[in-house]
Structure formats: structure tokens, C-alpha cells
Amino acid sequence: MTSAYIHIPFCEHICFYCDFNKVFIEGQPVDDYIESLIKEIRLTKAKFPSDNTETIYIGGGTPTSLSANQLDVLLKGVREELPFKDGDEFTVEANPGDLTLEKLNVLQNYGVNRVSMGVQSFNDRLLKKIGRKHSAKDVYDTMKIFEAANFDNISIDLIFALPNQTIEDFEDTLNQALSLDLPHYSMYSLILENKTMFYNWARQGRLHLPGIDVEGDMFELAIDKMTKAGRHQYEVSNFAKPGKESQHNLIYWNNEHYYGLGAGASGYLGNIRYKNHGPIQHYLKPLENDELPTITIEELSIENQMEEEMFLGLRKTEGVSIKKFEQKFNRSLDAVYGKIIQQLIEEKLIKKENGYVSLTSKGLILGNEVFKEFLIN
Numbered sequence: 001m002t003s004a005y006i007h008i009p010f011c012e013h014i015c016f017y018c019d020f021n022k023v024f025i026e027g028q029p030v031d032d033y034i035e036s037l038i039k040e041i042r043l044t045k046a047k048f049p050s051d052n053t054e055t056i057y058i059g060g061g062t063p064t065s066l067s068a069n070q071l072d073v074l075l076k077g078v079r080e081e082l083p084f085k086d087g088d089e090f091t092v093e094a095n096p097g098d099l100t101l102e103k104l105n106v107l108q109n110y111g112v113n114r115v116s117m118g119v120q121s122f123n124d125r126l127l128k129k130i131g132r133k134h135s136a137k138d139v140y141d142t143m144k145i146f147e148a149a150n151f152d153n154i155s156i157d158l159i160f161a162l163p164n165q166t167i168e169d170f171e172d173t174l175n176q177a178l179s180l181d182l183p184h185y186s187m188y189s190l191i192l193e194n195k196t197m198f199y200n201w202a203r204q205g206r207l208h209l210p211g212i213d214v215e216g217d218m219f220e221l222a223i224d225k226m227t228k229a230g231r232h233q234y235e236v237s238n239f240a241k242p243g244k245e246s247q248h249n250l251i252y253w254n255n256e257h258y259y260g261l262g263a264g265a266s267g268y269l270g271n272i273r274y275k276n277h278g279p280i281q282h283y284l285k286p287l288e289n290d291e292l293p294t295i296t297i298e299e300l301s302i303e304n305q306m307e308e309e310m311f312l313g314l315r316k317t318e319g320v321s322i323k324k325f326e327q328k329f330n331r332s333l334d335a336v337y338g339k340i341i342q343q344l345i346e347e348k349l350i351k352k353e354n355g356y357v358s359l360t361s362k363g364l365i366l367g368n369e370v371f372k373e374f375l376i377n
Helices: 030-047 068-081 101-109 124-129 136-148 167-179 197-203 212-228 247-253 280-288 302-313 322-329 333-346 361-365 367-374
Strands: 002-008 053-060 090-094 114-120 154-160 184-189 232-235 238-240 258-261 266-269 272-276 294-299 350-353 356-359
Touching: 002 030, 002 247, 002 266, 030 068, 030 258, 030 280, 053 068, 053 247, 068 101, 101 136, 114 136, 136 154, 154 167, 154 212, 167 212, 184 212, 212 232, 212 238, 212 361, 247 302, 258 272, 302 322, 302 333, 302 367, 322 333, 333 350, 333 367, 356 361, 361 367
Parallel strands: 002 053, 002 258, 053 090, 090 114, 114 154, 154 184
Antiparallel strands: 184 238, 232 238, 258 266, 266 272, 272 294, 350 356
């Protein structure tokens, strides 16, 4: 069994902080892309067969920047090529303002049962400042579309530590987000990624970001408010009602296998991590000749796989299962990482209990410091 991540690189607007593989949709060969993507699924399946696709996740870019007809062609192809049981988790990303009732009906027709929406903030001034084209009103209008379609499995993304954002701003966003009473919320601090407009502005001294202490306070506030509202933190950045955790993202954190399909997508199959060409024409060209559009292939040693098991698994609040580690790698966790684990326990960054090694509340705040300890230099 494996899962599938499918990348749609088109956007109607490019946000200032985003470094995902994306292009402005106007003038792009969208129909050719969809056709080639379906061919890539077919070729990948022939090379790496699987009886069932555990989860499907269509991300971007902005999948809902496609027209209803284009979404129909895409989803029809995905369902024909990937074996998938109705009722298993099938997520599509959306932007407030891009999703119409017609598009949502198309998603539902093909078994999409979860939508992840990029809201980022409920403050219109901040939304403009980060290059988003929607407003808080668009979020509420989109919620009415979900209501009309009787669709309630919705997750929203929020970003904190935005330029000039105060803790009061962020608290207001959290309150508005929770008032929607959704099953799932994702929370990320702003990261200045290379080659983004924000990165360039920061280098020029034109970006005023909250300090690291304020960022930490915002994160603690998010944890507190989400917990009090009955959304448990099951991963560093993710909060859900019990039973509503993202099954697709758990595939990543459990270090399990998935197809990476589309321009710039990455996949993990067997002991191979691979990445596709990012630029659209570079992606399309090999597929014209019935060849996979792979640009890099990395064969992971057993040491690499154990490292990934640790730094991905520790993102989950339940942590890494000592028993599963041993079953997977035929070596005990203590034999491989005993010294590091003991040192991190003494520093009160991780704990070992009930058969799991997991982050403490201090470790959750300093996660990256913990993860890097498991990387072999």
C-alpha cells in the first residue's frame, strides 16, 4: 500500500512568502499538464505497482484555480488510474474565493472528502501585506458554500509571526478561526524561504518581523487556545478533533511510502526518494516520450532511513514507537540512539514513556534543535 501526493503548480496570484513550485496560471498549458500528469500516474503505477492508495492529497499551487471542467478531467483520470476505496481520505487544497459550489460538487463527485484551505490570517491588512488576494469575508463566504454542499471535513492553515503582526492580531485570528468550529487546524510560523519576495525584502531591511520571543509566545498561545477548544496537538504544527487527524500527513510523519506526482513533486518508494522536474516544460518533455519526469533519485541507506524515522516521527506528539522502530530496522532504538536520547532526556527536551520516545513541551518549542541531533554528520 502507498499514498499519493499530486501537485498542481498553477496559481491566480503569487504570495510573497511562498517557495512552493508554482506559476501564474494565465497563458500556461493547463490542459496539456493535466493530460501529462495522468500519464505520469500510469507510468509510475506500472513501475511501482500498488493494490491500494491509502490516501490521496492534491496540493499546489492552487488546485481550485483550475476550472470546474479541468478539475473534472483531472479527478476522473486520478480515479481511473489510482486504486482507491471510497471513504478513505481524499484531500484537495483550496483558496478562499477560488472555490465555487460547482467546483465543490465536482470534487464530491469523485470522492474528495476533505478540503484544506489556505486562510493564513483573518486580518485584511496583514493578508494584503503577505500578498494574499482573499479577504476575511471570502473565508466566511466559502464556508457558506461548504454548508450548501453539506461538506464539513475542512482544515485551515494559519501563519503567525507575520510582518508587524502583534500577539493581539494573532489572538483575534485564532478566535475567528475557532469560531468556525472546524475539525482540523494547521499552524505555521513564517519562514523566510530563499528566492521569495519576503526573503529579498528582509535582506534589504524592508521587512519588520516579530522577534523570536514574540513568535514563541504566539505558538504557546495557539497551543493553549486549540487545546481548550478540544483540538489536540497531534503533531508540532497540527491540531484536530479526535479522529480528524490528517491521515495523509501522518503517512509523511510515520515515514511511509507515497507517490510524488506532478511538476516539482517528491515521492518515497522502497528505499528511494525522488523528485520531479519543477519547470513545467521540463516536466512535460519526458512524458511526451513516455518517460518519467524524474530529476533526482536518492537511494537511502539504512542509517538514512533510521534518521528520517526519528526526525519525522518526533514531530508527532505521540513520538516514535520503540517497538515499531525495532520491527522496521531489526535493531533496538537504544542500540542506535541510546546516548543521544539519554542526553536529550537530561536536557528535558524529550521523554521516554509507554513505549514511545517523544518531545516534551519544552522540546515542542525547540523542535528543530532536537531533530538535528539525530542527523549523522
